[in-house]
Amino acid sequence: MQTTISQYINNLFPQFEPALKQLLAEVATLKTFAAGEMMMETGQYFKSTVLIVEGRAKLYRQGEEGGEFFMYYLEPGNACALSLICATKQETSEVMAKALEDTTVLMIPIGMMDDLMKNYKTWYYFVLETYRTRFQELLEVIDGVTFKGLDERLMFYLTNQYKKLKTRQLSITHQEIATDLNSSREVISRLLKKMEQRGELSLQRNYIEWLK
Amino acid sequence: MQTTISQYINNLFPQFEPALKQLLAEVATLKTFAAGEMMMETGQYFKSTVLIVEGRAKLYRQGEEGGEFFMYYLEPGNACALSLICATKQETSEVMAKALEDTTVLMIPIGMMDDLMKNYKTWYYFVLETYRTRFQELLEVIDGVTFKGLDERLMFYLTNQYKKLKTRQLSITHQEIATDLNSSREVISRLLKKMEQRGELSLQRNYIEWLK
DNA sequence: TTTTAATGGTGACTTAGGTCACATCAACAC
DNA sequence: GTGTTGATGTGACCTAAGTCACCATTAAAA
Missing domain, CATH: 1.10.10.10 (Winged helix-like DNA-binding domain superfamily/Winged helix DNA-binding domain)
Structure with missing residues (x-):
């Protein structure tokens, strides 16, 4: 009764082309975080690109003096935008991510990114779309705070x-x-x-x- | 004594692979904005992707009641991150861009984006890097306002x-x-x-x- | 059942920042 | 010169929001 990687991909990423789905099913691994657990902290390195398949996580920024500031949620079908960018450049995270519920993610080795991006059009669209929505969300956040x-x-x-x-x-x-x-x-x-x-x-x- | 498109590309985007440089030189056009002129306004459609080659522009957000809020500058060698994302999706701009000095930009038809992204690795890196830095800049902006x-x-x-x-x-x-x-x-x-x-x-x- | 800790309510006070109303002052046209 | 215009200085005042102190309520643990 456990959901397999293939099932997750089919359900949550139906737009991916068949070859991409198959490739991901082969190379991706599942990882589960308990509710309340930190998934990513500021300064940590990305080892893989992360797609949420179950649960819910919140992304927030941490100020120097310990303040917090909520940015947005990650839900099944979402990718962590930062893990898409930073993973390829061996950069460290700029934000905190915390599981709000028991959360399962699909982890894709960062070595795959180049290949995915170049050879799978649906992946490339997915990445762009992810950026676009997150960028927009950040703009809304900025509007809120300033105006x-x-x-x-x-x-x-x-x-x-x-x-x-x-x-x-x-x-x-x-x-x-x-x-x-x-x-x-x-x-x-x-x-x-x-x-x-x-x-x-x-x-x-x-x-x-x-x-x- | 006028700088040609090829010269701009060679000077400002040396990292582009030769084939990409050549392609851009063929399809891109130059456009000049006078100091103070609006380059992009909220709600406007993107007709092309924009690379700055001369001058300086500022990007800012406009609040509903007319307030303004500076986000970041665009300088020679920079791309407008939003024109990279939104262009492909026929989305409208979320921000205002104003030329601070006389500013020249390279315009690449949006129809090219798919091709560039898939066939030119150096372009794809450039796009990712652009996103990464702009995303980071937005995070800094948020930090500033909140903390x-x-x-x-x-x-x-x-x-x-x-x-x-x-x-x-x-x-x-x-x-x-x-x-x-x-x-x-x-x-x-x-x-x-x-x-x-x-x-x-x-x-x-x-x-x-x-x-x- | 008693204790403890988390949650929420409230008044008094402080402070950063915005607003208003003027007063100057430099630069440039005439 | 004189006048005009935009840039700056300044005091008085207002308001949103943060802080502090303290209490009451509820839930959970012991």
Whole structure:
């Protein structure tokens, strides 16, 4: 009842051409991270390119004085954009990646990158598309921080959670939100309370119901 | 005495393989923008991939309410990362690009991208490297806005100017700086004054001498 | 059941940065 | 010279957000 590499590839990357699927099935290996485990830390070297096939991970930036700042999630079918670029150049990671649930990834040896890129058009499209979406996501992140107040950013954050998790019942603490937004718990609590008073959500312990 | 396309390519992209250089020389066209002219605006379609060969352009993000936020410069030898991604997908630009000096660019029809990417290894490396550095630059930008105060960001901005322009004499107004940092003129003036008092720079009209 | 630790609420205070209203001041046209 | 224009200086004030101190509630561990 365990999913094989081929099955993962067929389900999550149907657009890959048959020869590419077969090649990946041969050279890729699976690796599993427990919920909460760090998948990548700043300064670490990439040994392989990573495709998420199960679970969910969050990518965030860490400031010098220990602050954190959430960038985006990686979900099944996503590649870690940085592992695509940095792997080929023996660069180190610029971000932290943490498994939010038990997460399984497909690891492709970095030596394969050149070959894949040159010989498999669907791979090359996949890589470009990955960059494009991540770049765009970073731009949105920048917009948020530069042009919007914390209230709007919080709203955006919650909407995003709802969209990604497909449930209005979010199991999350105020502290977690504060950390992701690089703010402080009290401020987030106050803003949430205001939103509750406006009828936009309902607050319980460890739990927020999004009503919009 | 006009520089030819071949000369530009040889000078600025020596790493390209001979066949690639020759191909580009055949298909690329030159376009010139006057200082101050907009090269790309948010929402516009990409008709070609753009390589800068002369001059200097700045890329910035525009907020909904008209705010601006500087991202990075494009200089001779650089490609516009977005034109590399978006061109292939018929996407529209997410950023504004403005020529700071008279700027000449090499335009490569987007139809070529697939071919270039698949058949010219040095092109493919160039594209990846472009992404990598721009992605990194965006990460730095994010760090600045989230983890640092305006004083540090201003310092970083000036250092950057100095490095890029290779002169400590910066012809720039307080207003321009404020716009780039999405701040206000008064605040920048005050911070500059403090830096002057600390002996880090000297202020004149339309002109800042960076002493560090 | 008692203890402990995590979570959330709240008021008081501080601070960075934005805004407003003017006052200067240098440069250049005339 | 004189006037005009854009660049800069400055004080008063406002606001979002961070910080601190402390308490109440709940859940989980012992």
